[in-house]
Amino acid sequence: MTELTTSAPGSHARESGARTVRLEATNPEGCFLGKIVEGKKFASGVDSGFAFADLLFGLDLGNAPAFGFAYPDWRGHLDDVYFRPDMSTLVEWEQGLDAVIGDYWLKDGTPVPLxxxxxxxxxVDRLSAVGFTATVAVEIEATVFEESIHEARTRGYRDLTPLGGSAGTAYHLAKSKDWVEYMSAVAGRLDEVGIAWEAWSDEDAAGQVELNLAPGDPITVADAWARTRQIMREVAFERGHTVTFMAKPTAGYGQASHINLSLQRDGANVFYVEDGPSETMLRAIGGLLATMEGNTSIVLPQITSYRRLVDLSGPPVTVTWGIRNKTTAVRAVCGHPKQSRLEYRLPGADANLYLALAGVLAGVIAGVERKIEPPEPVGAMAWCLPPGLGIERIPDTMTKAADALEADPILRELLGDEFVDYWVGSRRWEWMQFHTAGGDPFAELSEWESARYFELP
Structure with a gap:
């Protein structure tokens, strides 16, 4: 049985005098969920946990129960699971309100597999068992619009005005002041709650921003990702704007969530050798490519995620790797003791980073443990490759990706049967909802997708 450790249970709540505490966690879809509890109630439940109905693992993004796949014994009749706060994450969110991130546990004290x-x-524990720690970083991409969320809803999230002007192609400084003020306010809020960030800039699409969070351990970075997106939403609401992390909010450029990763042993970067890649890096690449088709379902979770997979438009479309090659799915950065790393370029902005990191780490673990050797790196452009080269294309539909995950023995072993079966079933349910409830597979972006994904996850 896995035990959860916390630091100084309840002490912050008792000392801070906060009137209320917000409990925070994501569901598998990546939605940031929780509840507000009164300060004394929070202090009394830190050790025992707080009850949540298991429906948070059973509803789709349209608030309908998902069917068509088996439920485990602990699900199906609205029984409770228990949110247990990780007290190391407790912060003052605003005056009178603290916030804490936690995990979901079953009555018997075991973690909820989903x-x-x-x-x-x-x-992370599996990686530690073979002597490694991981450092990760994430690039958050989002699009900000001038209209308020209320106006965006009235318009069906269509025909909105990009904040900052129509300039694209990335890195433009000639943005209107409202765009700069929005991002400056976001950065200020990140500083207030202690989230380390490194840079923000104009991205390819009009109104699009890229925000780089500082590297750290996987759980800390995923926690920062979840809170950063909440902050970006709150700042947009306060300023009368709206922001979306939808994979493709308009018919233009899509949005990604690139993951950078390195491994350490005894504090040294094992991806580094002077004439890299190192042997460990090569095996990690081998594992990432061996699991990429199955992991596609996890890192491209929604219908719209697959509309990004267009040659020459930015996202990778082939199961490839290369040194400094941003057209491949895995980019190896070599030759620097600190900066040698892998960039996993497949995830969309709509991916749940916790799950994306779990899948990526599973691939790395498999590569290192099983000594999986990668194919030769691609030195040319990995888009528009002719057939006959023996290079697989990334699954380009939700159902193809779900089939690949279901058949992947590595991910099934490492992530667990219960998670894999649940995720595959929920993706097939999402596909059915799209095709029976108003989705249009022939549109560049259907109204059904805008209504379902613009605000969530």
Missing amino acids: CPRNLVRKM
């Missing part, structure tokens, strides 16, 4: 944060911890 809990995204528990799944990352499982992979």
Whole structure:
């Protein structure tokens, strides 16, 4: 049985005098969920946990129960699971309100197998068992619009005005002041709650921003990702704007969530050798490529995620790797003691980072443990490759990706049968909802997708 450790249970709540505490966690879809509890109630439940109905693992993004796949014994009749706070994450969110991130646990004290944060911890522990720690970083991409969320809803999230002007192609400084003020306010809020960030800039699409969080351990970075997106939403609401992390909010450029990763042993970066890649890096690449088709279902979770997979438009479309090659799915950065790393370029902005990290770490673990050798790196452009080269394309539909995950023995072993079966079933349910409830597979972006994904996850 896995035990959860916390630091000084309840002490902050008792000392801070906060009137209320917000409990925070994601569901598998990546939605930031929780509840507000009164300060004394929080202090009394830190050790025992707080009850949540298991429906948080059973509803789709349209608030309908998902069917068509088996429920485990602990699900299906609205029984309770228990949120247990990780007190190391407790912060003052605003005056009178604290916030704490936690995990979901069953009555018998075992982790909920579908809990995204528990799944990352499982992979971190497995990596530690073979002598490694991981450092990760994430690039958050989002699009900000001038209209308020209320106006966006009235318009069906269509025909909105990009904040900052129509300039694209990335890195433009000639943005209107409202765009700069929005991002400056976001950065200020990150500083206030202690989230380390490194940079923000104009991205390819009009109104699009890229925000780089500082590197750290996988759980800490995923926690920062979840809170950063909440902050970006809150700042947009306060300023009368709206922001979306939808994979493709308009018919233009899509949005990604690139993951950078390195491994350490005894504090040294084992991906580094002077004439890299190192042997460990090569095996990690081998594992990432061996699991990429199955992991596609996890890192491209929604219907719209697959609309990004267009040659020459930015996202990778082939199961490839290369040194400094941003057209491949895995980019190796070599030759620097600190900066040698892998960039996993497949995830969309709509991916749940906890689950994405769990899948990526599973691939790395498999590569290192099983000594999986990668194919030759691609030195040319990995888009528009002719057939006959023996290079697989990334699954380009939700059902193809779900089939690949279901058949992947590595991910099934490491992530667990219960998670894999649940995720595959929920993706097939999402596909059915799209095709029976108003989705249009022939549109560049259907109204059904805008209504379902613009605000959530």
